[in-house]
């Protein structure tokens with residue numbers, strides 16, 4: 001493990017990239033991280049001078065879809081950030097080394113780059129049964145995470161597993177799957193999604209790389225650049241939503257016309273992600289564009305939020321088919337019934353008072369002395 | 384048994400104009416919120432043959448929901464203020480049972496009006512303490528609806544007011560959950576309305592003190608002896 005780490009430009013030069021290609025790369029990086037073009041000079045300078053940070057990519061309880069998404073980043077040159085220009089020192093999926101060699105590689109990177117390496121974590125950490133559900137090289141995921149996070153320059157939680165626990169944490173969460181930010185004692189950049197969009201992932205890494213610090217985060221630890229708007233806010237079907245034109249079954253005319261999928265359970269209105277802007281697979285499409293509602297994969301607890309095709313999901317604690325409306329309507333029915341019974345009972349139990357009131361009534365044509373005195377205080381007390 | 388004199392009744396100005404105004408603005412607002420809320424939760428397809436550029440009805444439904452929410456919220460804040468400066472029936476002190484006598488009053492109401500074990504008892508001129516306690520509960524649910532509603536609304540608004548409530552979202556595990564609870568708690572208002580309207584009819588019918596009209600004109604009619612002057 002070299003101690004004198006070269007800058008990104010030096011590394012690119014050594015690999016035979018031209019200056020022109022380097023400038024192009026800087027341009028793409030600026031765009032990917034959503035930085036204004038006036039900062040272009042700064043970016044070039046940073047990439048020329050700053051040592052390229054080593055990256056440690058840990059895999060815990062996950063399906064590797066985040067890695068799969070990442071390596072399909074639409075700008076090959078942005079993917080190169082990781083594979084050529086960054087030094088990806090440890091990642092189980094892609095590294096050549098294995099066994100003891102790989103573990104040594106991890107240890108070396110952490111030792112030689114104390115406080116400099118970027119830690120990317122994919123997957124959640126099991127906390128039940130002493131963490132035995134996920135161990136690597138005989139050590140528990142928690143142990144590895146704590147060690148790696150202690151000296152990292154920045155910690156990024158890839159995907160919904162690392163950000164919220166995702167499907168492993170869905171009820172009843174048999175392994176006690178826990179998101180990263182609950183386990184490490186420092187700010188974590190959450191990049192949720194199952195998987196997150198490749199361009200968002202490269203954008204976040206680029207930001208950390210350029211500025212050497214974490215981007216602005218929202219209340220749930222997500223970078224505001226990519227997660228401040230709902231899928232719904234930038235959805236191209238939004239005009240249909242506002243016009244009240246909805247698909248009501250998968251094969252109706254409205255579906256063919258591309259109306260809003262809200263009634264088909266679309267989670268766009270409750271999902272914060274960049275899908276409808278950045279789109280997927282090189283800006284080709286995204287779920288709603290291909291005719292399927294959003295399932296809200298970048299939201300916490302999305303597996304437990306009821307069936308994907310039902311808009312109003314079942315209400316927690318009331319069995320599988322009870323939506324808020326069935327419970328509410330039942331309660332309203334019971335209330336109306338109780339009110340009706342009360343009305344009947346009032347007419348019986350309070351008959352004396354009601355009759356007394358009638359008799360108390362003065363007739364405009366008769367003298368006052370015909371007024372009957374009220375029912376005595378305890379007259380009707382039958383308790 | 385006939386008496387020589389008519390029963391002495393007095394008019395009592397119970398609900399001041401600001402209280403009545405609050406009540407009706409609140410009632411109208413909540414009614415609109417419930418109707419539009421149902422539509423937002425489960426929109427109905429009204430005009431299938433129109434094109435999107437020809438209509439904006441769902442947008443208007445949502446606008447009505449958000450506008451009513453603002454009105455109802457500020458109306459509530461006004462009522463909180465009026466609870467400090469209004470007459471004795473509007474004051475916050477009339478809402479919270481604190482001493483034994485007031486708790487007994489509550490129990491009396493349960494026995495007389497709810498279970499009907501007893502025919503009649505002491506008359507409360509303003510709210511009885513059981514009603515007051517229900518309103519306190521309702522105010523808490525109301526605040527929950529405001530907080531969760533604004534938290535959901537914050538992502539589509541540039542105003543600072545909804546932004547004050549964004550902390551609700553991570554607390555409840557995402558917009559989807561906030562939404563479910565926002566919807567569920569709405570039902571409490573439906574139930575409240577059923578019971579509230581019924582009980583007003585009931586009191587007016589059984590006691591004949593002008594409960595119904597008091598929320599319009601402010602006056603209730605009390606027998607002189609009930610005024611404990």
Ligand code: SF4
Pocket residue numbers: 231232233235236237238239241259260261262266267268269288293294
């Ligand atoms: S399809 Fe989904 S995200 Fe798009 S407008 Fe309709 S509800 Fe919103």
